Amino acid sequence: MNSADMTQSTPLQYVHWFRHSAPYINAHRNKTFVIMFDGEAVQHENFQHIIHDIALLHSLGIRLILVHGARPQINAQLSQSKIETPFHEDIRVTTRESLNSVMSAVGAIRLQIEAQLSMGLANSPMYGARIDVVSGNFITAKPYGIRDGVDFQLTGEVRSVDTDAIQRHLDNHNIVLLGPSGYSTTGEVFNLLTEEVATKTAISIQADKLIFLGEQPGLFNQHQDMLREISSQQLDQYIEQYQQQQPQWVMLLRAAQIASMKGINRVHLLSYAHDGALVEELFTRDGCGTMITDAHYEEVRMANIQDVRGLISLLRPLEQQGILVYRSRERLESEIEQFAVIERDGMILACAALYPIPATGDELRSAEIACVAVHPSYRKSNRGSQILHYLEEKARSLGIQQLFILTTRTAHWFLEHGFEQASVDDLPSARQELYNYQRNSLVCKKRI
Known part of the structure; x- marks a missing residue:
């Protein structure tokens, strides 16, 4: 049931839905979820509802790590500065000239999310919420290096995740917010892939769920029926299918597959444009997206x-x-x-x-x-x-x-x-x- 359905439902229907949600509420309490959303999600009109649903999950005792992307925001900053950065295999080559624009875009999104999670207006879903959001240098990075003869310069990959620090903040009932950036032991800043930050954080922290809020609502079979559940091995055919046309979607599917194979028992693919997707997926029997799990296999x-x-x-x-x-x-x-x-x-x-x-x-x-x-x-x-x-x-x-x-x-x-x-x-x-x-x-x- 999404939020539109709930506003039109009778009180009896609402009570019925709420009662059937109780087992899920109990099952998810004190569990750790990593939720990733890209820069397009932050720009979407539904993002305010995503923030409200994140606040709801936090109020129900779910330990949350949020990972945001910034690609369109970085593109806009670079365009304003008249700086061009090439891409190879859909990965940006982050030049030293472009780094300030990258940091500016990532920092602006962090402040936006922190501000939205701090709203407490009367007559709003955030009224009375007291949420502490913590960001920090939790991700240590290393250079992505030279691939296929291309020097990616200040594009990096995750070297390690400070799980102890993250756990301390989660234990203190804080939401941890991560962006697509990491820091080297020598003090350099690297531009990272959001999917990799989310995946490696989930694996390192041994999260109970990894949730991707992307452009696609999930995976569909050849009859265009939504696949509610799929194994990590079955993802291979979809990765191959979308290889040429949708490289970003493939990147996300690969991240989901790696997470599933590395011990994340439930990985969810949801649409950031679907109002109430998080609530519907987590608190109803059928959900609204695709779940990757090897539990039944x-x-x-x-x-x-x-x-x-x-x-x-x-x-x-x-x-x-x-x-x-x-x-x-x-x-x-x-x-x-x-x-x-x-x-x-x-x-x-x-x-x-x-x-x-x-x-x-x-x-x-x-x-x-x-x-x-x-x-x-x-x-x-x-x-x-x-x-x-x-x-x-x-x-x-x-x-x-x-x-x-x-x-x-x-x-x-x-x-x-x-x-x-x-x-x-x-x-x-x-x-x-x-x-x-x-x-x-x-x-x-x-x-x-």
Whole structure:
């Protein structure tokens, strides 16, 4: 239901809509959303409604990071200054001569957004809102460099995101505002791609959602029906389809695909021109745009003999680095029933094994979780946490009372997941006998 529908609805229809929104309101509270809108969105007449909806999301306890673009505003500034900047692959070559115009345009948009989020007029949707908006040098950048023989000069790419600082501001109930600029360790300013700032920030902060407000309302199939849900892999055909005609749309689709593959479970494509798009997408069952998610295309399950080849491909690189103990094909085949896997379209993305440990005397029923591995392309996702949780539930169903892990490299990750540091003496006697003192693994344990 958009805002126009709501103004024409009866009180009973409004109450019905509000009641059905309650589960979404509860689900989104204290979640972190990154919302990107380009410079065209800022210029659009609907932008004031977007600001009102952002204020509404903030009032509902959603932690917000806003990322704005500035391409048309930069173009206007450069035109006034009679400066031309070339483009290559739809990316601006930012010359030193043009940098002041770029900074002026970006700064003006930041001030505009801060001013609009500070409005508190009576009889307006912002009345009574108290919103603190924080901007800062959260993005460290590096030169985009020379590509295809073209020197992009002061065009840059994201090197790192100061997630600790951003988290502190979100914890203080501030909205964080980022623009298409970053700073080098030597004090230079770089002009960045808005899509990259939004994507890398969402990945670094492990946002719950990444929302793109663009010119297109979403993706359509060959019958011009809106695709409500699509996987990251299915985006390939649309990226190829729009490659020549709509390079900016392709850039956004690629950013959405990268975010989805790097662990952002929900990426949304919405139109900035659609009044109430944010509210409709987030608080109604059907939404109004396209959501990219791999949630329905993956399966967490116990492994079977057909998974051995995929397990070998996943484990061998880690074994060669000494992170995991070598397991032969024969051993994997004999222990396959101990393994859980995350599989998508025939590809093993993650695995872990649960080995019950024989108990003697009054020892607690224990098990060891071993061989936790995630495909390199998905290391920054939550697949490791997902499969660990799956095996913890499996252990509980078997009456296991405590879990152990032995690791040489990743103890901190297990500590973050509720384990505590232990010693070899804490291991059940049956497992102590098999401890490899030459490997000198750290021991962690967790009561369940």
